[in-house]
Amino acid sequence: MPPKALTPAQAIRLLRSLRAVRRYRDDPIPAGALQDILEAARWCGSAKNTQPWQFMVVRERSTLEALSKCGPYLDYMKHATLGIAILIEGEGRGNSFDAGRVAQNIMLAAHAHGIGSCNGTINPDENEPVALRLLGVPDGYSLRVLIGLGYPESGDTVDPVSGPPPRSVLPSMGRKPLAELVSYERFGRREPVE
Amino acid sequence: MPPKALTPAQAIRLLRSLRAVRRYRDDPIPAGALQDILEAARWCGSAKNTQPWQFMVVRERSTLEALSKCGPYLDYMKHATLGIAILIEGEGRGNSFDAGRVAQNIMLAAHAHGIGSCNGTINPDENEPVALRLLGVPDGYSLRVLIGLGYPESGDTVDPVSGPPPRSVLPSMGRKPLAELVSYERFGRREPVE
Numbered sequence: 001m002p003p004k005a006l007t008p009a010q011a012i013r014l015l016r017s018l019r020a021v022r023r024y025r026d027d028p029i030p031a032g033a034l035q036d037i038l039e040a041a042r043w044c045g046s047a048k049n050t051q052p053w054q055f056m057v058v059r060e061r062s063t064l065e066a067l068s069k070c071g072p073y074l075d076y077m078k079h080a081t082l083g084i085a086i087l088i089e090g091e092g093r094g095n096s097f098d099a100g101r102v103a104q105n106i107m108l109a110a111h112a113h114g115i116g117s118c119n120g121t122i123n124p125d126e127n128e129p130v131a132l133r134l135l136g137v138p139d140g141y142s143l144r145v146l147i148g149l150g151y152p153e154s155g156d157t158v159d160p161v162s163g164p165p166p167r168s169v170l171p172s173m174g175r176k177p178l179a180e181l182v183s184y185e186r187f188g189r190r191e192p193v194e
Numbered sequence: 195m196p197p198k199a200l201t202p203a204q205a206i207r208l209l210r211s212l213r214a215v216r217r218y219r220d221d222p223i224p225a226g227a228l229q230d231i232l233e234a235a236r237w238c239g240s241a242k243n244t245q246p247w248q249f250m251v252v253r254e255r256s257t258l259e260a261l262s263k264c265g266p267y268l269d270y271m272k273h274a275t276l277g278i279a280i281l282i283e284g285e286g287r288g289n290s291f292d293a294g295r296v297a298q299n300i301m302l303a304a305h306a307h308g309i310g311s312c313n314g315t316i317n318p319d320e321n322e323p324v325a326l327r328l329l330g331v332p333d334g335y336s337l338r339v340l341i342g343l344g345y346p347e348s349g350d351t352v353d354p355v356s357g358p359p360p361r362s363v364l365p366s367m368g369r370k371p372l373a374e375l376v377s378y379e380r381f382g383r384r385e386p387v388e
Contacts, residue, residue: 011306042375044212055375057376057378058379098294135377177236178232184251
């Protein structure tokens with residue numbers, strides 16, 4: 001039986017409530033949830049539908065720990081239940097627009113399952129060959145984006161299914177108001193032109 | 195009343211069924227749907243929550259037509275009911291990972307409302323100042339990503355709410371199988387390690 005209709009409001013709530021989660025419980029990620037996450041990645045659009053990616057699933061603790069040292073903000077990777085590395089075909093292309101699209105799909109699919117995630121960047125450049133070697137990646141791919149996944153350790157993350165609407169816990173978790181972000185027709189016109 | 199719970203299956207279906215739509219009906223996009231689309235953009239995550247973007251909403255036909263000439267694959271912009279230009283703070287940064295994340299949120303939010311979309315890139319570099327000038331953008335922003343939006347002209351697009359599951363109409367609309375896209379622990383290991 002196909003899944004029942006979702007309403008726009010439910011979908012918007014899912015999109016709005018995704019937040020970075022950096023601490024995870026030990027509970028394993030069920031195979032079905034991982035399958036859904038990978039399917040959401042697989043079906044993501046890309047320039048001319050080139051699908052220029054490979055997805056590497058990492059559960060080995062030693063590899064997750066080593067990856068967490070490949071950038072200044074990758075600590076979450078060592079806590080993650082599971083990591084997904086996004087390889088992009090071609091060297092020097094790892095941090096591209098299409099990688100952002102597919103990372104968003106991965107994190108939203110996880111979120112729909114109540115699984116928290118965080119993305120980060122391999123940085124500086126010298127760390128890229130280290131990470132590629134760890135994962136046994138042949139020449140011809142770049143790797144900049146690492147996503148950590150796991151059920152949230154604390155209760156302060158948003159549950160898109162049954163929890164309350166998104167609420168900022170810290171000022172820095174908030175967002176600018178639309179009045180500062182949106183222009184109509186010409187830059188700085190903050191109201192729609194009638 | 196808050197929206198009712200959505201199931202993971204409903205959410206995955208939304209993520210899986212997004213496809214580029216390049217031809218649009220004349221029907222206007224309701225203010226409430228645009229508001230939802232912009233809210234989904236506003237709440238997107240970004241590196242260190244810098245929210246390095248501005249969103250420009252364009253409905254003027256002459257502007258949409260001029261933007262459609264700013265790249266070889268932007269024809270859909272001249273058909274679009276409404277365009278959203280994603281400005282990124284800082285010059286030369288327009289086609290970044292975070293732009294990909296927020297573009298995906300915008301297109302998924304539209305999709306949830308049954309609104310089709312397509313993204314494309316301003317290209318070559320010389321066209322960027324042309325587009326920035328058209329939109330009256332001051333110095334300090336880059337602009338690479340243009341999204342066209344509108345209700346799909348034809349019936350062959352996927353309806354995430356009540357339509358059948360995603361189906362490829364053309365071979366090039368399909369996707370590689372997971373068996374060619376996913377590795378476990380080391381590149382090329384196509385099965386999970388037990």
